Amino acid sequence: MRTVVFGASGEIGRRLGETLQNRGIEVVAAHRSAGVDVYTGTGVARACAGADVVVDCVNVTTTRAKVAVDFFGTAARRIAEGAVTAGVGRVVCLSIINAADPAVNAKFGYYRGKGEQERVYRELLGPDVLRVVHSAQWFELAEQLLARTSLGPVAVVPRMRCRPLAAADAADAVADAALEPARGDVEVAGPEVIDLADLAKDVARQDHSPRWVVPVRIGGAAFRTNGLLPRGEFVQAATTVEKWLAGRGGQVTR
Ligand SMILES: NC(=O)c1ccc[n+]([C@@H]2O[C@H](COP(=O)([O-])OP(=O)(O)OC[C@H]3O[C@@H](n4cnc5c(N)ncnc54)[C@H](OP(=O)(O)O)[C@@H]3O)[C@@H](O)[C@H]2O)c1
Numbered sequence: 001m002r003t004v005v006f007g008a009s010g011e012i013g014r015r016l017g018e019t020l021q022n023r024g025i026e027v028v029a030a031h032r033s034a035g036v037d038v039y040t041g042t043g044v045a046r047a048c049a050g051a052d053v054v055v056d057c058v059n060v061t062t063t064r065a066k067v068a069v070d071f072f073g074t075a076a077r078r079i080a081e082g083a084v085t086a087g088v089g090r091v092v093c094l095s096i097i098n099a100a101d102p103a104v105n106a107k108f109g110y111y112r113g114k115g116e117q118e119r120v121y122r123e124l125l126g127p128d129v130l131r132v133v134h135s136a137q138w139f140e141l142a143e144q145l146l147a148r149t150s151l152g153p154v155a156v157v158p159r160m161r162c163r164p165l166a167a168a169d170a171a172d173a174v175a176d177a178a179l180e181p182a183r184g185d186v187e188v189a190g191p192e193v194i195d196l197a198d199l200a201k202d203v204a205r206q207d208h209s210p211r212w213v214v215p216v217r218i219g220g221a222a223f224r225t226n227g228l229l230p231r232g233e234f235v236q237a238a239t240t241v242e243k244w245l246a247g248r249g250g251q252v253t254r
Pocket of ligand 1: 006007008009010011012013030031032033036037038039040057058059060094095096097114135136137138139141
């Protein structure tokens, strides 16, 4: 079986590629340094040729709705069209729990882009081909937010009440969605409800970071209440916050 991973060099794409290879699946790693650009369309048709499954794990780092909607919508269109032309039997789109819900994404431009991504895939592919994996936020997002939101001695991290999971567990769930004969969308989330800003504080303490982590309210009420939590059945990932922190090494002193 041949699977194309678009975004194969990213946080989850790397893990997904390894997971699939460990399951004996041939992986085509598609990203810009491999000559594939999902925004311009360069190399997409070549990557999809002869594939059984295509997985979209591409990303753009922005908080601007215009940029996110343009990138995710264009990339989804290029990938879906490439998959249809090549006769690919399954396309998996990796999205975020409730990101397409206007009540959740109204004040968060990045999630509006994820909404557009899901909309374009549903417009171009039937339910027999498309599977959307709606993942909760990953523990690793706390590390990324600390790195991206630092202003001198301060890291300004958004309050996000969610059920985060390890990116490795998310990669496992995406691999299952890609390979199992089952159809329909899937939600995957972690074992505990926490605020991601609190996890960022734990990560900073563990890393002996001199930065002062300041939680901020962004994204509207849905970010701080229940908007990011699964509303129905979901696949529960096994790795707990404590186990994930222990795997990073070093102590967390609270
Ligand atoms: N972080 C979370 O907590 C979370 C939770 C749920 C779902 N997700 C979703 O998971 C997906 C992947 O996120 P991530 O954090 O793993 O992303 P990431 O680490 O930022 O990696 C992005 C990937 O996309 C590729 N890419 C970007 N622009 C491209 C282009 N024009 N053409 C081809 N490839 C391109 C990058 O490769 P090159 O730069 O080499 O091209 C890289 O492989 C996103 O859609 C995100 O919304 C994330």
